[in-house]
Structure formats: C-alpha cells, structure tokens
Amino acid sequence: MHELSLAASIVDIVERHAGGVAVRSVYLKVGRLRQVVPDALTFGFEALVQDTPLQGATLELQLIPAVGRCRACGVETTLEEFPLLCGGCGGLDLEILSGEEFFVESLEVEEADVGGGERAAVD
Numbered sequence: 733m734h735e736l737s738l739a740a741s742i743v744d745i746v747e748r749h750a751g752g753v754a755v756r757s758v759y760l761k762v763g764r765l766r767q768v769v770p771d772a773l774t775f776g777f778e779a780l781v782q783d784t785p786l787q788g789a790t791l792e793l794q795l796i797p798a799v800g801r802c803r804a805c806g807v808e809t810t811l812e813e814f815p816l817l818c819g820g821c822g823g824l825d826l827e828i829l830s831g832e833e834f835f836v837e838s839l840e841v842e843e844a845d846v847g848g849g850e851r852a853a854v855d
Contacts, residue, residue, distance in 0.1 A: 735769055738834075739776030739791075745836050746786060755789040757840040763833040764798040764811075798831025 746758050762768050770793050777791045798811040800818070807820030808829065816826055
C-alpha cells in the first residue's frame with residue numbers, strides 16, 4: 733500500500749509548514765494518473781496523525797481528471813481508462829495536460845485570538 737508512504741510525506745510537509753499551529757484541514761490535489769486510492773490515503777493520513785499535533789485534521793482531496801492532447805490530430809480528450817487513447821483518432825501519442833498532480837495545495841489552520849480565546853480559520 734503505497735498510500736501509507738504518501739500519507740507520511742504529506743504529514744511531514746504539513747508539520748514543516750504549519751509551524752506548530754493547529755491544523756484543521758489539508759487540501760491536496762491528486763491526479764487520476766497517480767493511481768492513488770483516496771480512501772486508503774485518507775485512512776493512512778488519519779492513522780499517522782493520531783497522538784500528534786495534527787490529530788483531528790482532515791484530508792480534503794480534489795481529484796483531477798486525466799486530460800491529454802493528441803500530437804497527431806490535436807484533439808483534447810478526458811482519459812478514462814488504459815490504454816490512454818485519443819478520443820478523436822484513437823492514437824497513442826498524447827501530451828498529458830492534467831492528471832499527474834500530487835501536491836498539498838493549502839492548509840486551514842487555527843489561530844488563537846488573544847482577546848476572547850476564540851479561534852479563526854487562516855489560509
């Protein structure tokens with residue numbers, strides 16, 4: 733299950749960028765071509781943040797469809813299954829336009845309000 737190692741990398745990135753501030757949510761973009769099982773990634777993330785400063789943070793995934801442009805005919809196609817074929821001519825020579833993403837886009841963190849003890853979301 734490579735999702736657990738991916739989740740560990742996400743936790744490491746979040747811990748470095750949060751700087752000790754409590755994290756509510758982690759927003760992640762995942763391309764379809766990365767062959768990540770979303771439920772397995774979420775499970776791994778939740779398991780790894782238990783008993784850490786990130787406990788309670790949620791992992792919000794935005795799944796990015798695979799899109800390619802045929803180098804032969806120029807048609808852009810949403811690529812649903814393998815092999816990746818042009819929707820216009822059936823060719824295999826595609827330039828991948830999207831679907832290979834895998835990155836932490838943003839964090840939603842809590843910031844203590846020194847006056848009233850309430851917390852506010854900060855992006």
